Amino acid sequence: MTDGFHLVVDAFKLNGIDTIYGVAGIPITDLLRLAQSEGIRYLGFRHEQSAGNAAAIAGYLTQKPGICFTVSAPGFLNGLVALANATTNCFPMILISGSSDRSIVDLEQGDYEELDQMNSAKRYAKAAYRINRPQDIGIGIARAIRAAVSGRPGGVYLDLTAEVLGSSLDMEIAKKSLVKVVDPAPRQIPAPESITRAIDLLATAQRPLVILGKGAAYAQADEEIRSFIETTGMPFLPMSMAKGLLPDDHAQSAAAARSYAIGHADVVMLIGARLNWLLSHGKGPLWSESTRFVQVDISPTEMDSNRPIAAPVVGDIKSALSAFNAALKPGLIKPSATWLDEIAQRKQKNIDRMAARLNADPSPMDFSSALRAVRNALGAWPDVYLVNEGANTLDFARNIIDMHEPRRRLDSGTWGVMGIGMGYAIGAAVVTGKPVVAIEGDSAFGFSGMEVETICRYQLPVVTIIFNNNGIYRGDAIGSACSPTGLMQNARYDKMIEAFGGTGYHVTDTSSLTKALSDALASGKPALINAIIDPTAGTESGHIQSLNPKSTFAGKK
Ligand code: ADP
Ligand code: TZD
Ligand code: MG
Numbered sequence: 242m243t244d245g246f247h248l249v250v251d252a253f254k255l256n257g258i259d260t261i262y263g264v265a266g267i268p269i270t271d272l273l274r275l276a277q278s279e280g281i282r283y284l285g286f287r288h289e290q291s292a293g294n295a296a297a298i299a300g301y302l303t304q305k306p307g308i309c310f311t312v313s314a315p316g317f318l319n320g321l322v323a324l325a326n327a328t329t330n331c332f333p334m335i336l337i338s339g340s341s342d343r344s345i346v347d348l349e350q351g352d353y354e355e356l357d358q359m360n361s362a363k364r365y366a367k368a369a370y371r372i373n374r375p376q377d378i379g380i381g382i383a384r385a386i387r388a389a390v391s392g393r394p395g396g397v398y399l400d401l402t403a404e405v406l407g408s409s410l411d412m413e414i415a416k417k418s419l420v421k422v423v424d425p426a427p428r429q430i431p432a433p434e435s436i437t438r439a440i441d442l443l444a445t446a447q448r449p450l451v452i453l454g455k456g457a458a459y460a461q462a463d464e465e466i467r468s469f470i471e472t473t474g475m476p477f478l479p480m481s482m483a484k485g486l487l488p489d490d491h492a493q494s495a496a497a498a499r500s501y502a503i504g505h506a507d508v509v510m511l512i513g514a515r516l517n518w519l520l521s522h523g524k525g526p527l528w529s530e531s532t533r534f535v536q537v538d539i540s541p542t543e544m545d546s547n548r549p550i551a552a553p554v555v556g557d558i559k560s561a562l563s564a565f566n567a568a569l570k571p572g573l574i575k576p577s578a579t580w581l582d583e584i585a586q587r588k589q590k591n592i593d594r595m596a597a598r599l600n601a602d603p604s605p606m607d608f609s610s611a612l613r614a615v616r617n618a619l620g621a622w623p624d625v626y627l628v629n630e631g632a633n634t635l636d637f638a639r640n641i642i643d644m645h646e647p648r649r650r651l652d653s654g655t656w657g658v659m660g661i662g663m664g665y666a667i668g669a670a671v672v673t674g675k676p677v678v679a680i681e682g683d684s685a686f687g688f689s690g691m692e693v694e695t696i697c698r699y700q701l702p703v704v705t706i707i708f709n710n711n712g713i714y715r716g717d718a719i720g721s722a723c724s725p726t727g728l729m730q731n732a733r734y735d736k737m738i739e740a741f742g743g744t745g746y747h748v749t750d751t752s753s754l755t756k757a758l759s760d761a762l763a764s765g766k767p768a769l770i771n772a773i774i775d776p777t778a779g780t781e782s783g784h785i786q787s788l789n790p791k792s793t794f795a796g797k798k
Pocket of ligand 3: 682683684708709710711712713714715
């Protein structure tokens with residue numbers, strides 16, 4: 242005989258799932274113990290949201306669903322934010338929660354940690370399933386894996402009742418019930434006519450522009466994308482998590498002339514990027530009404546979601562870009578020399594303008610000078626994974642820190658969410674074995690800061706840098722009452738990590754910041770750098786101030 246616990250672990254092993262994340266408790270504790278004893282790597286967190294974020298980013302980096310385990314009701318709900326965030330960002334993840342007695346839950350008779358979890362999850366997940374019998378564990382896990390990674394990836398909820406975990410099953414029946422998923426994310430080859438239509442449109446363009454999104458980074462089609470862009474000579478813009486797909490210092494990058502390139506392009510080719518708020522929905526002053534679009538995306542309903550798409554290419558990016566490359570003829574797609582020249586001139590102008598700010602050395606540090614100090618240290622570590630959240634801390638870092646390798650920048654993403662920092666850092670360190678630097682606003686850090694203990698417990702090579710400006714966007718003036726955006730002045734976040742045996746640094750100038758980061762990275766050990774930033778340097782909401790609703794009665798009170 243065997244039981245539900247063993248079947249879950251066997252199903253994972255059969256499907257190559259070697260790492261799981263979570264927080265222990267009734268009814269999953271023994272499952273986690275068993276998984277660990279069977280050679281599956283388990284990472285235990287302090288809060289399910291961070292465990293879920295670690296799983297989600299692991300999914301993004303590996304194209305395998307990241308698995309997060311939680312207990313019932315409150316643990317499940319804590320993890321649900323991460324599941325919803327994974328779905329929003331198109332990251333493959335499976336949240337598996339233990340659940341209480343169905344007969345009691347369904348009659349709302351008040352069980353321990355009672356909640357109708359599956360139905361709560363449905364609204365926030367790509368799919369939600371429940372396993373009600375031990376002989377369905379194999380098929381249930383197979384369904385969850387396929388739902389998470391096929392087509393547009395997303396978050397999947399899997400409900401595992403305590404009863405199923407504890408149920409026994411005949412060994413022969415159990416063995417037959419397991420399912421090894423064959424080709425979980427099948428290629429989706431775009432229709433040949435869609436490629437021809439897109440190439441025909443691009444061939445008419447004088448001022449074409451490619452926009453690369455994190456879907457392109459996820460697709461791991463790095464060579465196909467590089468070859469297409471370099472062969473056609475089109476300028477490209479990376480969305481924030483697509484930075485490094487081609488290096489940021491690539492001659493064809495139009496990043497330093499972003500608004501100009503978007504506003505003046507006649508044909509824009511979107512590759513794994515949605516025309517959502519991050520691209521102003523393709524509308525408004527940033528965009529021209531006459532611009533026509535090619536969009537390459539695996540999700541057919543993404544087409545025409547915000548602007549009409551003249552040449553939709555529905556398929557997976559690796560297959561689509563291979564088809565584009567095969568169909569290219571020399572000189573067929575050719576940006577005009579004037580266009581390339583205009584972009585080059587804009588780039589230079591903006592780079593010169595930024596240089597003045599970057600080279601200043603104010604005291605206290607501001608965002609630009611501190612990031613220059615960080616950039617100087619990172620120069621020796623091109624392979625580092627960079628996690629980034631905050632408002633000003635996010636916006637400045639995205640512009641100032643160049644990326645050189647694909648999938649190295651992990652940030653607040655589609656929701657602009659705070660709280661992903663430590664979870665993403667841990668997930669990235671675990672699945673890549675590479676060093677991670679997390680650049681965190683002081684507010685942003687607070688959402689997942691307790692996971693510093695997790696980082697120290699597992700001795701992960703994560704260096705957290707806190708841009709400490711005493712607040713959300715800005716700090717309060719010394720001596721004034723604490724405002725809604727204010728945080729503690731002179732908070733010594735560096736002491737937090739010392740409590741767990743990590744190395745803390747408290748830095749107030751650029752050369753100390755560069756040195757602290759270089760030393761911390763060289764040590765390969767957990768470290769936290771508390772970098773003091775001018776509390777007046779930030780702006781409300783960073784670069785997205787325009788999204789703040791204005792009070793109708795401003796000035797009339
Ligand atoms: P960004 O925020 O970087 O602009 P988005 O998250 O808005 O990127 O867009 C990612 C897009 O990529 C989604 O529309 C998703 O359907 C798509 N996508 C994800 N993986 C693939 C893939 N392998 N092939 C094609 N499209 C993909
Ligand atoms: N809660 C969640 C989950 N996500 C959010 N985005 C917010 C609240 C609102 N918010 C932002 O949009 S940015 C931010 C909050 C609280 C923090 C900004 O402060 P910071 O960064 O210290 O992290 P800067 O550098 O001071 O701007
Ligand atoms: Mg701050």
